[in-house]
Amino acid sequence: MPTSSPVRPRARPAPGPDRTGGVEPRRHVARRCTVPAAGRRGTLPVREDAAVSADDAIPTEPAPRGPDLTDAERVARARAFADRMRTRRTVRDLARDPVPLDAVREAVRAAASAPSGANVQPWRFVVVTDPAVRRRIREAAEAEEREFYGRRAGEEWLGALAPLGTGADKPFLETAPVLVVVLEVHASDTEPKPYYAKESVGIAVGLLLAALHEAGLATLTHTPSPMRFLTEVLGRPRNERPFVLVPVGLPAPGARVPAITRKPLDEVLVEV
Ligand SMILES: Cc1cc2nc3c(=O)[nH]c(=O)nc-3n(C[C@H](O)[C@H](O)[C@H](O)COP(=O)(O)O)c2cc1C
Numbered sequence: 001m002p003t004s005s006p007v008r009p010r011a012r013p014a015p016g017p018d019r020t021g022g023v024e025p026r027r028h029v030a031r032r033c034t035v036p037a038a039g040r041r042g043t044l045p046v047r048e049d050a051a052v053s054a055d056d057a058i059p060t061e062p063a064p065r066g067p068d069l070t071d072a073e074r075v076a077r078a079r080a081f082a083d084r085m086r087t088r089r090t091v092r093d094l095a096r097d098p099v100p101l102d103a104v105r106e107a108v109r110a111a112a113s114a115p116s117g118a119n120v121q122p123w124r125f126v127v128v129t130d131p132a133v134r135r136r137i138r139e140a141a142e143a144e145e146r147e148f149y150g151r152r153a154g155e156e157w158l159g160a161l162a163p164l165g166t167g168a169d170k171p172f173l174e175t176a177p178v179l180v181v182v183l184e185v186h187a188s189d190t191e192p193k194p195y196y197a198k199e200s201v202g203i204a205v206g207l208l209l210a211a212l213h214e215a216g217l218a219t220l221t222h223t224p225s226p227m228r229f230l231t232e233v234l235g236r237p238r239n240e241r242p243f244v245l246v247p248v249g250l251p252a253p254g255a256r257v258p259a260i261t262r263k264p265l266d267e268v269l270v271e272v
Pocket of ligand 1: 088089090091092164166221222223224257260
């Protein structure tokens with residue numbers, strides 16, 4: 001169980017010569033910035049020595065340029081990424097085998113690069129490996145889920161879940177070697193008010209799942225309902241609201257997933 005709050009990622013590593021055109025690496029520090037529209041101040045990460053625009057208000061740096069590719073190479077890369085993402089599946093039967101925690105940390109780093117409303121970065125990622133904490137999470141989640149499946153879900157919701165074969169038992173919360181609990185961070189004495197918190201955290205979770213998949217790890221996007229108990233079990237402050245719980249591991253031997261389909265592209269893609 002974490003005993004202290006993680007430090008917000010205010011400063012970034014200094015860029016190397018490849019990003020700055022050979023200039024000396026720059027020092028990055030946090031600077032107080034006014035958060036617009038809410039009438040309160042928050043600390044946003046900006047670089048102290050970044051170039052400053054004419055009105056001396058907005059520090060800037062060169063926009064990063066992607067690799068110089070031909071059109072065909074761009075299409076091929078996008079297609080290859082889509083093909084890899086198509087092989088991601090929610091795996092509910094996870095092995096107990098350990099996974100490299102550094103891969104999980106790197107995936108969190110990818111998630112934390114997500115865009116966010118006003119760059120407030122309203123997320124926290126708690127990586128749980130302690131078996132006793134995982135057991136407590138399982139017990140609390142199953143209590144909520146029994147209530148959900150037994151009473152709260154309703155016929156329509158249960159009908160939608162039926163093809164997935166899900167139920168109130170959540171053994172994966174203990175068998176998965178790692179649980180990543182993603183929390184949405186709201187305003188407090190130390191945290192600024194977030195803007196578009198759900199959209200921001202949702203994008204971050206998308207990157208998290210993609211990065212873990214790229215690392216060859218299986219994930220399960222889990223939302224025990226309600227999941228307020230996670231804040232307490234993890235000893236997090238009240239302004240951190242559980243968003244999703246992601247067990248991470250390897251598929252158990254013989255694990256199977258529901259044979260579901262994706263909507264065809266021409267159904268989800270509209271070009272105007
Ligand atoms: C926001 C969200 C919440 C979800 N909650 C659960 C959950 O609580 N339990 C579960 O077994 N699967 C959950 N899922 C997984 C979905 O059922 C799954 O993504 C969907 O059936 C598609 O399958 P796939 O991920 O294997 O492609 C959730 C997915 C999302 C995006």
